[in-house]
Amino acid sequence: MQTNRNNLLLEKYQYTRNLTLHIVKPLEIEDFGMQGMVDVSPPKWHLAHTTWFFEDFILMNYKPGYNYYLKDARRLFNSYYETLSKPFPRSKRGLISRPTVREVLDYRSAVDEEIIALLEQSDELDEKLCSLILLGIHHEQQHQELLITDLKYNFSINPLKPAYKEGIDNPSDYSSILPLKWMYFEGGTTTIGTNNNNFSFDNEQPAHKHYLYPFSIANRPITNGEYLEFIKDNGYEEAINWLSDGWETVTRQKWKSPLYWECINGTWFQFTLSGLKPIVKEQPVTHISFYEADAYARWIGYRLPTEQEWEHAFQNTPVEGKFLENLLFNERYESDKTIFGTVWEWTSSPYTPYPQSARQEGALGEYNAKFMSNQMVLRGGSSATPCNHIRTTYRNFFHPDKRWQFSGIRLAKEER
Amino acid sequence: MQTNRNNLLLEKYQYTRNLTLHIVKPLEIEDFGMQGMVDVSPPKWHLAHTTWFFEDFILMNYKPGYNYYLKDARRLFNSYYETLSKPFPRSKRGLISRPTVREVLDYRSAVDEEIIALLEQSDELDEKLCSLILLGIHHEQQHQELLITDLKYNFSINPLKPAYKEGIDNPSDYSSILPLKWMYFEGGTTTIGTNNNNFSFDNEQPAHKHYLYPFSIANRPITNGEYLEFIKDNGYEEAINWLSDGWETVTRQKWKSPLYWECINGTWFQFTLSGLKPIVKEQPVTHISFYEADAYARWIGYRLPTEQEWEHAFQNTPVEGKFLENLLFNERYESDKTIFGTVWEWTSSPYTPYPQSARQEGALGEYNAKFMSNQMVLRGGSSATPCNHIRTTYRNFFHPDKRWQFSGIRLAKEER
C-alpha cells in the first residue's frame, strides 16, 4: 500500500516534469534566455529553478553526500528564499547566457534520476518527504503557467511578432455565448478555506468561518466586446471610476487598452501565442490589471466579488474546463463551463493570511506568506493553468498593476 | 432648536478654524512654502486647501453668485478631486511662492466670513448643508494632524535642526510604565463599524457583522526600548522576518532604524518637534512603517491585530488621552490611557470597503473610497490627532512604507 502511494507520486512527478519539457518544445535555443521585462523570467530559468527546488529541499536533505549539480546554481536559480542564499537579482535573469540550455536540461535529467531513485528505492517514504515532493510538483505546475505567460510577453515585444504555436487561437463557434445572468446567494456564516486532506497550499488553510451578506455573482466573465464599450466611453481617459493608485498607473503607463491590444487602422488586434490576431468580441477579456477590472466594474455600476463570495458561490462546482494540457490558450467559452480554466478572476480581496493560520518555519515559510502585502487575490484558473493544479479554494495573487497573466473580470453586486 | 444646532456648528467651525491658525503660529513665513518630500504638503497649502473645501463644496453651491476668491485656487488647492478640476501636481506644491501667506490668510478670513454669515442668517439650515460643513470641519481636523507631521518632516531635513516649539518633549516621569499584558477575547460574531448617528466618515459605515476567532491583544504599544532590541538583533539586516515588499523597501531605502532616529557616537537620538533629543526608552516607538511593525511582530513571535480585533477589543473604551490640543507631541504613556492619543497603531488589515457600504456620488465619492488599494488601516489616534476627531470606529490608512506619521505597534496573538 505504501508502494502504491510511491507509485502514484512517481507517476505524478514524471508526468509533471515531462509536461514542462513538452511546453518548451516549440522554442529555439535563443528563446530560452529572454527576459522581456522584470516580472517575467527566461524559460531556462524556469527549467532550472523548478529543478533546484527538488535539489535543495529534497536531495540535499534526503540523499546523504549529495552535492549541488551546478556550481552556484543555488544563487542563480533560487528565487526568493532569502534564508537559503542571496538570490541573483531577479531583474538580471535575462543576462545569464551560461549555463547553457543543454547544461540545464542535463541538470534536470540528473535531478530527475535521483528523485526517481529515491521514490523507487524505499518501501516507506516518510510523510515529510512525500509532502515535499508533492509541493515540488505543485510548485512546478505554477511555473508551467508562468512559462506560458512569460513566453507570451517575450514574444509580444519582438516586432516580428513570432508565434509560439500556430492555430491555437482559431475559434470556430461562439454562437453559444451565454447571456450575462446573476446568481443569487443569501449570505450568512459560511466556511472558507480547507484543512488539506488532499494537497493544498498553506495559504488556503485552515477552513474557517466567515460571515457573508447577501450578494449576486455573474454566471460568466466579461467579454472583449463588453470591455470595448468601456474603452469607447473614455474609460481610460476619465479618473472618476479609478482607484487613486490605479489612475496614477494609467497615467504614468499611458494605458489605453488591455495589454497586447493594438488598434491598427481602426481595428483592434491582440497579440496571441499564435501571433497578432483580430480581437474576438465573444472571448473573455484578459490581460487586464486589477485596477482595470475594478474600474470596469464601477463604470458598469457593479463591483468585483470578494474572494469569500467567489469561493462560496462556486464551492460545489466541479473543476472542468480547457486547461494548460490542451495547449489551446484561447480563453474560449464553453457554454456551461466558464468557472475554471477560462481566465483568472480578480477579486476585491487583498491577499492576507486566513484566521488561525500557522506560519511555516524556515525557507518554506517564505513560500506564500511573505507576499501578503499589496497583492490581490485571483480565483478560478485560466487556460494556461494545469488541470490538476486548480481547486475551488485555490488562491492566486498578483500586484494590482500586473497584466501579463490571463486575468479577467467577473462581476458581483450587493443584495439586501 | 434649529438655531441651537446652528450655534453648535458655528462654534465647532470657529474653534476648528482657529486651532489651525494656532498650530501655525510658531512658524516663520519661510516655513509656509516648504515641501520636504512628495508625501508632505507645505503649511500654506494646508491652510488654503481646507479653505477651498468650504468654498467649493459649500459657497459655490449655497451662496448664489459667489465667485472663487482666488483665481486658479481650484486648481492649486484642490488635492485629489479629479472630477472637479485637474489638480496641480502634488509633487510641486513646494514650488508655488504665490499666492503669498498673507493672501492665503486673507482667503481664509474671507471664506470664514461667508460661512459664518451662512450659518447665522438662516433659521433652518438644510440637512445636506449641515453635514457638508461638519464634513469640512472633520476634513480640516485631518489636515491639522498633517500640518504637524509635515512640519516635523520639513524641519528634520534642515541641518540646523530647528525646533517647532521648545520643551514639548521633556518627559519627567516614566516610572509608571505598564508591564506588557495580554487582554483575551473569546471571539464569535461581533459588530464592526457604525451607522453614523453622530458624525463618522463613509469608510466607517455601515455597522456590520464580522466573525472573530479567539485572540489576545496587548495592553499598550511597544516602547523604544523594546524596539531597540529588534535593531540590536540585526532586525534590519535579515530578510527572514520581513514581507517581500518590505524587505525590498528596507534594502532600497537603506533603513536601519525608525524615521528620525540617528545614532551619534553610539547614542541614539530622535528628531522631535523640539529638535534633536536622546531616545527615551520608555516612550512608545513611533515613525515606523507597517513593514517595520509587521517585522517586529514576527521577530518577537506574535502578530499585528486585524482592524476588527482592535475595534472589538476597545469598543467600550472611552476616548481619553493626550491629543493635539495639548501641543505636546511627546507620545507619553499615561498609566491607564494608552489606547487613544498615543500613537497610530498599524493593523494587519488592508484598507477595503465594508460589506454593504454604498458609494457616494460625485466628488465626495472620491473622499475615501478611491484610496482603497495598497494601504493599511491604522487605529487609535496619536498625540497629533485632534481630541474630538477620533472614535473607536475611526479608520486611518496609509501605504505600508510610510513613516512620517506618529505610527507604532500594538501586538496581538491567536488563541484557540
Place this chain on the structure above:
Amino acid sequence: MQTNRNNLLLEKYQYTRNLTLHIVKPLEIEDFGMQGMVDVSPPKWHLAHTTWFFEDFILMNYKPGYNYYLKDARRLFNSYYETLSKPFPRSKRGLISRPTVREVLDYRSAVDEEIIALLEQSDELDEKLCSLILLGIHHEQQHQELLITDLKYNFSINPLKPAYKEGIDNPSDYSSILPLKWMYFEGGTTTIGTNNNNFSFDNEQPAHKHYLYPFSIANRPITNGEYLEFIKDNGYEEAINWLSDGWETVTRQKWKSPLYWECINGTWFQFTLSGLKPIVKEQPVTHISFYEADAYARWIGYRLPTEQEWEHAFQNTPVEGKFLENLLFNERYESDKTIFGTVWEWTSSPYTPYPQSARQEGALGEYNAKFMSNQMVLRGGSSATPCNHIRTTYRNFFHPDKRWQFSGIRLAKEER
C-alpha cells in the same frame, strides 16, 4: 595712491552688493526660498552664497579671530568647493526654510561691515587680498545674472504666471531690425585670451596663439521670426539636423519650441519677467539649448562659430549694449549694438583649458577648471549680464542641454 586703489575697490564692492539687493527688491519673502528645478538656486541662497564667499576666502584668512556668522553656513551656502566642506545637496536648496530671509540679510550686512572695515583701515592692502575681493565682486556679478534667470524659471512654473516687474518687455520700435549680413575674416595666426592686466577669470588666460582658417560671421543673432521658420519646417520632429545626444534630449524632454514658449490657440506666447506675452518676431530668439542652436544652424545650412572665431571677430568691438543695470531684460536689438548685452551666443567650442594655462591651487582651483567637461562656451553676454562684468575674452559655459539662460544663436560659415 594705495588708498586710491582701496577707494575704487570699496566703491565697486558697495555698488555690487547694493545692486544685488536692488535686484531682489520686487520679491515677496515667499519667493526667496523657491528652487523650481535643480539647475536654479533660491534667491536666498544666492544672497547667502555670495556673502559666504567673502567670509570664507577673506574674513577667515584676513581678520584674526573671525568666526562664521551663521552656524553651518559653510555647509549650507558653499556651492561646489568640495575641498572646504561637504556642500549641502544642490537639489535640496529649496528645502531649507531656516535661516530666514531676515537672518540672511543680517548676515550680508555683518559681512559687508567687516569687509568695508578691512578696506578702510589699511593703507596698504596686500595684492592677494585685493585680487580676492575683486574676484568676490565678479563672483557676485555672476550670481546677479543667475538671480534673474533663476527667478524667471521659478515664476514660469507657477500657473498664476506672476510678473517680476511690469513693463519690461514692451518694445516700441523694431523697424530698425538689421538685415542679416556676413562679416568676412581671412584667418591666419591670431591671439586668443588675455594676460590679465585688468581683471579676468583664470579660464581666459593666458593670451595664446591660435591658427584660424578663413570664415564669415553674422552681424546679428537669429530672431524669433527666423526661428519660427525652423519650427514650422518640422525642425523638432526630424532627426536629420540634430546631434545624436541632442535628438535624444529632444525626444526625452518632448521639446517642441524654446523654453518658455507656449502656443495658445495658434498664437505663440513667451513667459517673460513681466508675465506671459506674445512673441515679438523681431527680437532675438533666446532660451534655447546648444543642441537647438546647432540644429538650427545645420537646418539653415551654416554652422555656429568657434569661440576663437567669435573672439577674433569682435576683439576690437567696444562693450556697449543694454545690460542688467537697465533691468529691461527685453533682448531688444539696437541697430548697431548686438554683440554684447543681447543674448549669450552658443559657440561650437567645448569648454577646455587654454594652452599653457596654469591650474590654481586649493579651493579657488575649483573655480572654473573643474567644469571643463561636457560644457559648451558661450560668448557676448545678455541683457541680464552686469555691464562691467563682460569682456571680449569672457568665456561663459553651460551644458549643451541647458535653456534657462538668455542664450541664442549667431551663425558662421567656412570660407576658402
Place this chain on the structure above:
Amino acid sequence: MQTNRNNLLLEKYQYTRNLTLHIVKPLEIEDFGMQGMVDVSPPKWHLAHTTWFFEDFILMNYKPGYNYYLKDARRLFNSYYETLSKPFPRSKRGLISRPTVREVLDYRSAVDEEIIALLEQSDELDEKLCSLILLGIHHEQQHQELLITDLKYNFSINPLKPAYKEGIDNPSDYSSILPLKWMYFEGGTTTIGTNNNNFSFDNEQPAHKHYLYPFSIANRPITNGEYLEFIKDNGYEEAINWLSDGWETVTRQKWKSPLYWECINGTWFQFTLSGLKPIVKEQPVTHISFYEADAYARWIGYRLPTEQEWEHAFQNTPVEGKFLENLLFNERYESDKTIFGTVWEWTSSPYTPYPQSARQEGALGEYNAKFMSNQMVLRGGSSATPCNHIRTTYRNFFHPDKRWQFSGIRLAKEER
C-alpha cells in the same frame, strides 16, 4: 588594372567578413543574444548590423530589384541612421530572440554572395561603390572590436565568470617594462589630419594647420601598479582631483577602481577574457573612464595630451603592435611598441569637427558627425583593434564616463 583593384577589395572584404566569424567561434548560441548593459550590443546584432550596412547602402542601390533578405531587418539592425528608418530601441537589443543565430548567419552568407558577385562581375566598379564597400569593411572592423569589448562585459556580469578563451592572459615576462620617460616636442605650427589618399574616416579630414606650444609626452601608458598607488592614496575618495561631472559619476556609481577590478581578501583581481585573474602590475591599466584618466593625471601632477599633441608626437611611428588578429587581449607591453595596439589612450580633446571639414549628405552624414558632442577623443588602438584598421590620424571617441573599452592613460606636460 581595374580588375586588380576589384580583386584587392574582394580579398579585403572576404578577409574581414571571415575574421568576424572567427571571433564568434568560441561562443555558445546562448551568448549571441545577450546585452549586459545598454552600451553593449548582442553578438547577433553585430553580425546582422554589419551585414545590413552592405545590404542597405550597396545592394539596395546597386543591385536592381534587390529586396531586403529579412523582413524588418532595416528596423531591427539599423543602429542610428534615423534618416533611413526608426531604429529599434538600442536598450532592447537583448530582448530579440528571433531571427535566430542560424537565420542571421544565413543572412550574412546571402549578402556576402551578392556583394562578391557584384565585385566579380563588373570590370569597372564605379568609384562611389568601391568607397562604399571600403567604408563597409572599416565599419565591420569597428564592430569587431566592439564584439570583443561587449563580450567581455557580458561575461563579466555572470557569477560563473565564464572565459571567452583560455590562456589569453598568461603573460610570461614583464621584466622588460620600460621606465617612464618624457619625449619633448618644441611646438609651432603643425599639420593634423589627412586628406584621405588611402582610406580614412570623414572625421580625420582634412589635413589642416594647428598651432602647438612646447610639450612632452610619456613614452608608454601608465601601468596597473602605478594606478594602484592612486587608489591607495584615496584617489576615489577625494574630490580634489576630479572634474565636477566626474566626481558626480564616481559618487553616483560608487566607483572604487577600474571596471572589472575586484578586491578579494586584500588581493586585486581583474576579469579578463580568460576569466578572473590576479592583476598584473606591469600591464597597462585599462577599462578606465576619461574621468579616471584625467583625475590620475592631476593627482600625479601632469595632464593628458591633446589629440593634436598625440598625433604630432607619433606621426612618424609605424603601426606595429599586438592587435585583434592575435586574439591575445592581454594588453602586454612590448619593450618598444607601446603606441599602437596596447590600449586606447584618452586625450584631453573633446570630439569636434576639424576646421574646413565638409559634412556628408544623407544617411552617411550621420556616420561620425552626429556624435560630436559630449565625447572625448582616444588615440592609438588597443589589443582588440584590427591591425589594418588603425592609423596615426585615427580618432576614436567615447563619452567620458565609459569604461568597457580597452582604454588607458598616457601622460603629457607643458613645456615652456
